[in-house]
Amino acid sequence: MREGQGLTLAAFLSRFRGVLLGVLGVAAVVAAWDLYKAFGPEQGVLVGDTRILPRTTDLAMPHSWEMLQRFGEPVTSLRGAPDAFSAVYDASMFSLGLAARGWVIGVVVGLVLALAMSRFRIVESALLPWVVLSQTVPLIAIAPLVRRWGSEIEIGGYTWTSQDSVAVIAAYLAFFPVAVGALRGLKSPDQTHLDLMHALGVGWWRTLLTLRLPASVPFLLPALRLAAASAVIGAVVAEVSIGLKGGLGRMVIDYAVAASGDPAKPWAPIFGAVAIGLVAAGAVGLLGLVLRPFRLTGAPR
C-alpha cells in the first residue's frame, strides 16, 4: 500500500489519467466552439458556394454558457412552467427507460439467434443474411409498420401501446451487434478445446456452459455496449417516427421550433441524449467489471 504521505503529482496524474483526459477533451471542444464563435467570420467559412463551417451568429451558435444557463430557466414563458433542466431530465428518464427495455429485448433475441446459429450450421446459413439485411432497412420505414402490427396484438387483457412499439424498434437496432458478436464468441474456442470436451464425453449443453459462453465474453462485452448505444438512438428516433410524447425524441422536435427566438433551447434535449447514452454505456461497463475473470482469453480484450 502507498505510504501515508498523500499522492505526489505524478501518482495523482497516473491514477486519474483517464478522467483528466476526458475532462480535457470536453474542455477542448467547448474552447474550440467559443473561440470559433468569437473569431470566425460572421457568414461562416465558404468554399465556392458550399459552407463548410457554420455562421457564427448567436442564432446559429449560441455561447456554450448560454446553453448551460438555459437549463436553469423555465421551459416556456407560461406561468408555472417547469425549468428546462427538470423537463429534460424527465424526458431523458422516459427515453432511457424505453431504451433499456429495448436493450433487454434486443440482447435476449440476439443471444437466442446466436445460440441457434452456432448450434446448427443450416440455421446460420439461413438466418445470417437476413440478420445483416435487417439493418439496411431505414428505421423510419419500419416504425409505422411496427405500430400498425402492434395495434393488432391483444394478449389477454394487455393492449399494445406506442411505448411498446418504441421499445421494439430500439430492440430492432440493439439485437444486431449482440447476434453477430455472440455468434463469433460462441464459435471462438479452438479445436483442442472442443476435442477435449468431446473426449470428456460432455454434451452440447455442458460444453456451452463450460466452454463456449465463457469464451464468448470478450466478444460479447463490446457488442453489448454497441447495443446500448443503438438502443438509445433507436428509442429517440422511434419516438419521433411514432409520435410518442414524453421522451427526448419529441422534445428535440418541439424545442427546435423555438430556435429562432431562443437559440440555446434546442441544445437542451441534445445534451439529454448525450447523457443517457453515457449512462447506458456506463451501465454495460459495470457488467464488464462483473464478468472480468472471463476476459482472460486469447481473444481481443
Next chain:
Amino acid sequence: MTHAASDPTAGHAAIQVRGAHRVFGKGRKRVDALSAVDLTVAAGEFVSLIGPSGCGKSTLLRLVADLDSPTSGEISVFGKSARQARLDHDYGIAFQQSGLLPWRTVAGNVELPLKLHGINSDVRRERVEELLELVGLTDFAKSHPDQLSGGMQQRVAIARALAESPRLLLMDEPFGALDEITRERMQNELVRICAETGAAVLFVTHSIPEAVFLSDRVVVMSPRPGRITGVVDVRADGMVAAHDRSAGARDEEGFFRAVGEVRSLLHGTPEPASAARGVDNR
C-alpha cells in the same frame, strides 16, 4: 494401479486396433489417411507412433480416442468399443496445445474432468492437490494459465489428463511446441509419472530420440497411404522397460542402437548401427 485388481477392464489389452482404415474425401480428392493398421498396446505399455507429417499417426490416436471414426476396421480400448471407453472415461488425453481454459485457475483446469463428471468438491480438492504435487506445480494452484511458461502449461494439461487415474494416456505431440531443454526435462518427468501411475501410453511424436527414450516399443509409420512400416522394440536393444528409465538412458548403447533402427525404418534404407551413433542424441 491401486484399483487394478478389482477393475473389470483388467486382463484386456489397453488398445487393440484391427484392420483400421480411414479415408477422407471422395473421388480425386480421396486421401487414405490410414490403411490396414493393426496395433496392440498392452496394459502399462508405452508405445510411440512416429513418422513424417501425413502418415496418419494423429489420425490413429484420434480413432482410439473416439474423436473420429474409422471408415472400416475395429478399435477396442480395454475390451470395449472406443466410444464406450470414451464415455466411461477410460483414458486421459493431452494435445500439442495445452488446451487450458484461460479463465480458470491451474487448480480449476486440473479439476475440470472431475467436476464435469460430478465428483464432489472435497474429493476434487484432495485429488487436485495430489496431481499438482505429481507435476510439481503445487505453488501455482491459484495462478492463471497465461502466467505460466509453455512447459508448465503442458504439465497442467498432463495433470488434467491424469485426473481420473486413467489406465491409458493418449498424447498427441504434447511436447511438440516446447524448446529442447524443457522438452528433455518434461520427458524425464513423464517417465517418472508413468512409473507412478502405471498407465499405458500411446504417444505421438516426430522426434526419434524422444520416441526411443520414452517407449517400450516405437511404431514407425509412413504416408500415402498412412500405414505401419515397422515396429522397434526398444527393450530388445538392451534398454530397461520404459517405466524404469532415468535421464542417463539417453547415453546407453541400446539407445543409440534403437535410434539407428528407427531412423533406418523411417528412411527406408538400412543403415549400419554405427552410423547412427552420436549423430543425433537429443
